[in-house]
Amino acid sequence: MPKLSVVIPCYFNEENIPVTARELVANEANFPPEVSFEYVFVNDGSGDNTLGALQQAQTTYPGKIRIVDLAANVGSYNAIVAGMAHATGDCLAVITADMQDPPELMVQMYDYWKKGFKLVIGNRQDREEKGPSRWFAQTFHWLMKRLALKNIPDGGFDFVFFDRIVSEEVVSLRERNSNVFYLMVWLGFPYVNIPYVRRKREIGTSRWTLSKKIKLLIDSLLAFSFFPVRAISVIGLLLGAIATVYGIYIIALKFMRPDEPEGWTALMVVVLFVSAFQMVALGIIGEYVWRGLDAARSRPLYVVKDVFEQK
CATH class of the missing domain: 1.10.287 (Helix Hairpins)
Structure with missing residues (x-):
């Protein structure tokens, strides 16, 4: 009986949590009946009432949600590693708390995992959001594909489904100032990618500032490219x-x-x-x-x- 652990990093997502938890639990109906679920929400030092919202969701969906409350904000990638370390599933998925990535895509990802793929990537074929964020994301992934990891899919990705073996390898590396998603590709496991259109954020405001984006670009280039x-x-x-x-x-x-x-x-x-x-x-x-x-x-x-x- 396979168990799926879904890791969700949270940072100032108080308003998102009720919707996110509801959509994730509702998505279980699309999976085969033998699959069991665990949702690992990681509170990355949020300054709002994200923890309270997570505890309320835990009460609403008993036995499904595990909350990892970090002492301070360490960045979404380190928060994801913390969630992976506390997950107990045979396979894992990482999805954002703002629901810009479609949870229903995890069903197709699960089917590929059952076929033997250790890593399944949901890559952004396009995105509904406009403006500087769109331009920066496209430029970032274009640079990474040409200067660092040439085997990553076009459009970038941060929605992944992977085997526990991949999770254990990433957690054991404990790599700093890196990109956890690119690290999964770097491990060398054959993967399949599923293109999708990233949704526009409907609830809350992104905390992904320009300085954080620039740091991610520098970290990713230095971590994977000479x-x-x-x-x-x-x-x-x-x-x-x-x-x-x-x-x-x-x-x-x-x-x-x-x-x-x-x-x-x-x-x-x-x-x-x-x-x-x-x-x-x-x-x-x-x-x-x-x-x-x-x-x-x-x-x-x-x-x-x-x-x-x-x-």
């Missing part, structure tokens, strides 16, 4: 070649025109350009060094304040 460091090497070699040619030109000019005044403008352009490159290079190297230090300290990815469950 492109930034390789780019430093390539640009350094090009600048070295240009400097060599320019040095030969200056020496030749000195012999041919010994009384020619030095070119102040050209000199300053070269100095400023090289200095700017050096600062950027040091910044990129510093990002790698900081991540190495963060990993060496071995601090926990999250601290669980309490776990609420009903038998």
Whole structure:
């Protein structure tokens, strides 16, 4: 009798919880009768009454909901890892609390899992939301596909269904400053992807700020790609070649025109350009060094304040 654990990270989702819990439980009717369910809601240090809403949902649907209450906000990806660590199912799914991803797609995902696929991805073929968020998401996944993981599906994804083996591997890695969904693909298990259209958010306001998006882009690139460091090497070699040619030109000019005044403008352009490159290079190297230090300290990815469950 297979058991499905659905992990839902929550951050300022007080208004979403009643709708999310209702839709998830109602979706059980689409599954074969032998499947049992567990919903692991992870409260990621929310400052509103998300925990109270989760406890109310737990009372409404007894025996189905487990609440993992974290001591502080650690980010959605670490919250997902916390939920995976507390899930007990044979297979797991991760879905957002704002219901922008269709829970009914999990039925098709489950069918692929029964066929032997360890990882099933719901990739965003399109999205109803417009504006900067749409543009940033498209740019982010375009960059990741070309600079880091070439085998990820187009359009990006954060709606996944996977075997317990995948969950155990991700939890055991305890990787920091990374992207948990890309980490699942990086493990190398064959996967199947199901395209869908991401819904527009109807309840609440997204807390996914621009600074968090930029951090995710930097974390994902540095975690899965050597492109930034390789780019430093390539640009350094090009600048070295240009400097060599320019040095030969200056020496030749000195012999041919010994009384020619030095070119102040050209000199300053070269100095400023090289200095700017050096600062950027040091910044990129510093990002790698900081991540190495963060990993060496071995601090926990999250601290669980309490776990609420009903038998």
